[in-house]
Amino acid sequence: MKIGKIACLLLVLTFSVQAYSQTSPKRFEKDSLAMKSAFTEIEKGNVEAGFQLALPQAKAGNAVAQFMVGCGYAEGMGVSENDLEAFKWMKLSAEKGYSQAETRLALMYSNSEGVKQDYSQVIQWFTKAANQQDEVAIYHLTTIYGNGLGVRQNHSEALKWMTLGSKLGYASSEKNLAIAYKNGFGVAKSDSLAMNWFLKAAQHGDAESQYIVGRAHVDGFVVEKNEVLAIEYFKKSVNQGYDASLKSLLALYYKEIGMPKGKGGLTNLGLLFLRGNEGIEKNSEIAFKLFETHAIQNKNGEAYYCLGYCHENGEGTVKDVAKARVMYQMAVTYGYEAAQKEVNRLATKSAVTGSE
Incomplete structure (x- = not known):
């Protein structure tokens, strides 16, 4: 399974925010700064232009550019997808010690992307990246040793990596450590310590x-x-x-x-998601489902009114004024008299425009 275009793009864009990060050694600061124009184009959504700006830098030996070009070929971002080219550029970057490329290269060996599957290489490259405090690599090594994927199961080795990640404040490692304490994997079982690490992961x-x-x-x-x-x-x-x-x-x-x-009540809960308040981010799809459930199950007029609004404005569903009229009428039928104004408004609008 590939990493996905959006995920890979986000990995690249890390460096438009800062020259280097905890998972990108300081020696690549110069390489990152040289990629500023490419990052700017990607942030604008001009992925192809960004790729074309990165390619000459990659050919000149820029490790960050090589990683970016590798991602481009791997995910078809700004260039036709090509696993062999993706592997070539990712390996060049990884061999320079660029941690994110090391992690991505390990995934390529794991998923047979442009190269034959080889778990010894998977572990080698994840280990190199993990030793540079790369969170993704640490997570994968924990999983590999904890579940015996391509190697003999080794809870002690898994514990070593999840402990490192937890010390660095990585939520994925903190959660894994919580699971270890909850189930007694490599440590003495302890619900209190498990909850302590779940809490840290939640806070992160x-x-x-x-x-x-x-x-x-x-x-x-x-x-x-x-x-x-x-x-x-x-x-x-x-x-x-x-x-x-x-x-x-x-x-x-x-x-x-x-x-x-x-x-x-379901209708008011739907309004929370429709409007995005009380600490809830706006999510029209959830709102629509809540209105629909309440309307159908309880024949609730206000819920039908909200469905009418959603259909009329394309909130959480495809915009459909004809369906909106039906929902507003259903709201009236089930006692929500305020909907009559919307029924009349849409009827007048239909008469003026000649639409159904």
């Missing part, structure tokens, strides 16, 4: 850990029961698209926990 933005900490506060497991605090963790997780947190959040909101009195 891991969506699954945010959900786990939220559930712990709902259930009063290891930590004190606190449903209002649980909501804050669920919201952070939901904003990253973690579905399990959405279900837990809705269950609490529906009971009006953590919300102003009278603001519960």
Whole structure:
């Protein structure tokens, strides 16, 4: 499985924000600065122009440019996809010690991208990158040794890497360490230490850990029961698209926990997502589903009204004024009289324009 165009592009764009990072040794600062014009074009969305600016730099030996060109060929960004060319440029960059290229090269060996699968090379290049504190490489080495992927399972080796990542504050490593303590993998089983590391991972933005900490506060497991605090963790997780947190959040909101009195119910929850407030980021698709569920299951007039709004304005669904008229009329039918104004408005608009 390939890394994906957006993910690869984000890796490259790291260097338009700063000349070098924790996962990019200072010796590549000059290479990064020389790529400024290429980064600028990519940020504008001109991927092909960015690739063309990077290519001469790559040919001249710029490690950052070689990484970027390798990504371009690997994902078809600004150039036709070509696994062999991608491997060639990525290897050149990795051989110069560029950590992100080392990580990407390991993935190429793992996924047979432009080269025959070779787990010895996978481990070699992940290890090189991990020794430069590359978070992705550390995560993969933890997984490789923890699950015995291409090597004999070795919990001690997995623990070594996840401990390093945790000391560096990497959420993925903190979550893995939490799982190790929860299940007793390479360490003595401890629910309290597991929760401690889940909490750190949650604070550093891991969506699954945010959900786990939220559930712990709902259930009063290891930590004190606190449903209002649980909501804050669920919201952070939901904003990253973690579905399990959405279900837990809705269950609490529906009971009006953590919300102003009278603001519960599926329709009001839908409005939270439609408008983007109460700490919830705007998500029209979720809002539409909540309105639809409430309208159909409970024959709720206000929910039908909201569906009419969504159809009319293309919020969470395809814009369809004809369907909007039907939804507004259904709202009236089920007692939401305010929708009559919208029915009349669209009827007048239809008569004027001659549309159905």
